[in-house]
Amino acid sequence: MITVRPTGRTFATAALAVVLAGGLAACGGSDETKAEADASVGTVTVGQQAKGIAKPTELKVEKQQSIADLVPDAIKADGKLTIGIGALPTGFPPLAFVGDDDKTITGAEPDLARLVAAVLGLKPEFTNNTWENLFVGIDSGKNEVGFSNITDTEQRKEKYDFATYRQDNLGFAVKAGNNWNFDKNYKNLAGLKVAVSAGTNQEKILVAWQEKLKAEGKTLEIKYFADTPTTFKAIVSGQIDAYFGPNPGNAYQTSQTQGTPDAVRNAGVYSGAGESLQGLIAATTKKDNGLVKALAEAINYLIKNGQYKAWLAAYNLDTEAVDTSLVNPPGLPKSNA
Incomplete structure (x- = not known):
C-alpha cells in the first residue's frame, strides 16, 4: 500500500498479473458496460466481470437528492462522474483490474465509485491510467475524482482533497x-x-x-x-x-x-502509517473543486444503509472498514513519504 517511494499501492506483482492477461490496455468511457447501465437505473452489481475474485452482489442504490445537490454545477452538468483508476499496465486484484470481457474496469475501487455515483445520480465514466497519469488527470480535470487506493497524506493535501473510505x-x-x-x-x-x-x-x-x-x-x-x-x-x-x-x-x-x-x-x-496513526485510503479530487463534501456524504450514506458493508464483504476486505468517511483528516506525515 505505501512504499518508500511516493506513497500509493504496490500490488502489481507477477502472481496478480497472471489473472489479468488479455485485457491490460482497456480503458473505460467509450462503451457503456452493464455495470454502468445498472448504476444509472438504481442498482449496482459489485463483483461483476471480476474473474471470480469477488462474489457478484446486486445492491439497490437510489439517487439521494440532498447529497446530489452538493455536487458543483460544473461537475454534474453533463450527468457524468469521470473517475480515474491507476491500474495500468497490470492491475492489482482485488482492488482494480480489467474484467472477464476484457473491457470492463472492475474491482473493489471501481465498484465503490459506481456506488457513489449512483447516490449522486451521475453516470460513472472510467479512465484507466498509469499511476502517474491518474494524478495528471486529476490535476487537469479530466478525472473529476480518483478511486485507486490513494493514501491520504499531508504532502498530497497541498494539491488534493480527500474523502476517506477504507483503512490503509x-x-x-x-x-x-x-x-x-x-x-x-x-x-x-x-x-x-x-x-x-x-x-x-x-x-x-x-x-x-x-x-x-x-x-x-x-x-x-x-x-x-x-x-x-x-x-x-x-x-x-x-x-x-x-x-x-x-x-x-x-x-x-x-x-x-x-x-x-x-x-x-x-x-x-x-x-500502513505506523503505530501512532491509522492510514486511510480516500477518494481524491483536485483541491477546492467543491466535490469532496458530496463524496463523503455519499460514502456515509452507503455506510449507514448497508451497501458499504456488502461491498467490502464481496471482496473479503472487511478488516479495512471505517465507521465514517472523513474530509481531509490527518494524513501520513511528510516524513513518512
Whole structure:
C-alpha cells in the first residue's frame, strides 16, 4: 500500500498479473458496460466481470437528492462522474483490474465509485491510467475524482482533497490451520521467520521490529523471495511462518486459496502509517473543486444503509472498514513519504 517511494499501492506483482492477461490496455468511457447501465437505473452489481475474485452482489442504490445537490454545477452538468483508476499496465486484484470481457474496469475501487455515483445520480465514466497519469488527470480535470487506493497524506493535501473510505492496512498471512496471530504486538514475532518484499514500507517496519527484538535478546528472521507465488508456496510448505504485505493482496490470496491445500488466512493487520496513526485510503479530487463534501456524504450514506458493508464483504476486505468517511483528516506525515 505505501512504499518508500511516493506513497500509493504496490500490488502489481507477477502472481496478480497472471489473472489479468488479455485485457491490460482497456480503458473505460467509450462503451457503456452493464455495470454502468445498472448504476444509472438504481442498482449496482459489485463483483461483476471480476474473474471470480469477488462474489457478484446486486445492491439497490437510489439517487439521494440532498447529497446530489452538493455536487458543483460544473461537475454534474453533463450527468457524468469521470473517475480515474491507476491500474495500468497490470492491475492489482482485488482492488482494480480489467474484467472477464476484457473491457470492463472492475474491482473493489471501481465498484465503490459506481456506488457513489449512483447516490449522486451521475453516470460513472472510467479512465484507466498509469499511476502517474491518474494524478495528471486529476490535476487537469479530466478525472473529476480518483478511486485507486490513494493514501491520504499531508504532502498530497497541498494539491488534493480527500474523502476517506477504507483503512490503509498491511497484514500478516499464515498457512490455514496455523493459530498464530499478530495481535498488533511486535513481541509476538519473536522466533519467527517472516517474508517481506524488499524496498517497501512494510520492510522498513519489519526491520524496526527486528531491531527491537534483538535489543531484547530475541530473534526475528526476515526472508525475501522473488515473487508472490514463491512467497505463498513458502508459507504453505513451512519454510516461513508468515508473510507481511499489503492487506488487500493478502485478502485476495486468502479468497483464492480457500478450501485448497494452499489455503492461507489473515493473521492480523497493522496500519500502513505506523503505530501512532491509522492510514486511510480516500477518494481524491483536485483541491477546492467543491466535490469532496458530496463524496463523503455519499460514502456515509452507503455506510449507514448497508451497501458499504456488502461491498467490502464481496471482496473479503472487511478488516479495512471505517465507521465514517472523513474530509481531509490527518494524513501520513511528510516524513513518512
